[in-house]
Amino acid sequence: xxxxxxxxxxxxxxxxxxxxxxxxxxxxxxxxxxxxxxxxxxxxxxxxxxxxxxxxxxxxxxxxxxxxxxxxxxxxxxxxxxxxxxxxxxxxxxxxxxxxxxxxxxxxxxxxxxxxxxxxxxxxxxxxxxxxxxxxxxxxxxxxxxxxxxxxxxxxxxxxxxxxxxxxxxxxxxxxxx
Numbered sequence: 065x066x067x068x069x070x071x072x073x074x075x076x077x078x079x080x081x082x083x084x085x086x087x088x089x090x091x092x093x094x095x096x097x098x099x100x101x102x103x104x105x106x107x108x109x110x111x112x113x114x115x116x117x118x119x120x121x122x123x124x125x126x127x128x129x130x131x132x133x134x135x136x137x138x139x140x141x142x143x144x145x146x147x148x149x150x151x152x153x154x155x156x157x158x159x160x161x162x163x164x165x166x167x168x169x170x171x172x173x174x175x176x177x178x179x180x181x182x183x184x185x186x187x188x189x190x191x192x193x194x195x196x197x198x199x200x201x202x203x204x205x206x207x208x209x210x211x212x213x214x215x216x217x218x219x220x221x222x223x224x225x226x227x228x229x230x231x232x233x234x235x236x237x238x239x240x241x242x
Contacts, residue, residue, distance in 0.1 A: 071213035075165060075190075075226070076119050076175035079183045081105040081136075081207035081234075083129040093154060097132045104207035105133045107234035109140035115230070117211060119175035121146045123164055125153035127179070133207065134177045153178045158185040169217045180204050187212075190226050199231055207234045 082101035086092055097105060112118075118141055124134040126149045138145050152160045153176065161182050168174045176183070184204035188196040190212055199210075209232040215225045 071215070071229075073169055073171075073214040073217045074119075074173040074229070075210075075212040075214065075218075076117065076173065077183050077187055077210040077212065078108070078133065078137075078175060078177045079180055079204050079206055079208050080125070080127070080129040080133045080177065081108070083206075093127050096128050101129070101206065102132070102136075104234040105136035106140075108133075108207045108209050108232055109136040111232045111234070112137065112209065113140045115232075117209075119145075119173045120171040121148065121168060121173075122175040122177060123148050123150045123153065123168070124177040125149070125179060126151050127154045130154075130177045130179070137175075137177075153182075156182070158182045158189065161186045162189065163220075165218050166220045169219070190224055191228055195228060199228055205233050208232065 081097050081104040083095045084098040086095050122134060122137065122145060124130050124147055130153070131149065134147055138147060150164065161176055161178060164176065165174060180203070184196070184200065187200065187204065187210055211229040211231070212226050213229045218224050
């Protein structure tokens with residue numbers, strides 16, 4: 065799954081961790097992580113640290129549950145991370161996610177912290193239906209972090225050539241042992 069060559073570009077796709085249901089009168093945008101979600105976010109962040117994963121820039125949805133997921137990364141990787149909040153990651157379609165990748169492809173790496181179904185759809189657009197089914201049989205998991213390595217920098221309208229370097233999926237039972 066992992067290639068020893070240095071990728072031309074590395075994309076991290078992080079779906080927000082598990083969140084609670086909206087309370088009566090609460091907007092979906094304001095839904096926070098639940099206890100399990102906080103644990104998942106911490107596990108994913110620690111797994112990123114353990115593997116030396118560090119994006120050049122993080123583009124994060126402005127929704128509360130995404131910001132909270134990204135905050136776990138900041139605690140684990142250090143406050144000097146370049147985190148930018150992007151409203152369009154909350155309400156935009158998959159093409160918005162793709163456009164953001166293209167706009168930041170001049171960097172060595174980029175992390176998108178966002179929502180399903182857009183994260184899973186982008187994953188499938190990049191890697192194909194067969195690879196997606198093999199890696200994400202039950203769908204893109206909460207707090208799942210895909211590391212996708214590109215052989216060439218993604219270009220607007222171009223065909224992207226990439227492979228899945230790793231997929232980190234937090235296991236709730238790991239949190240109990242900590």
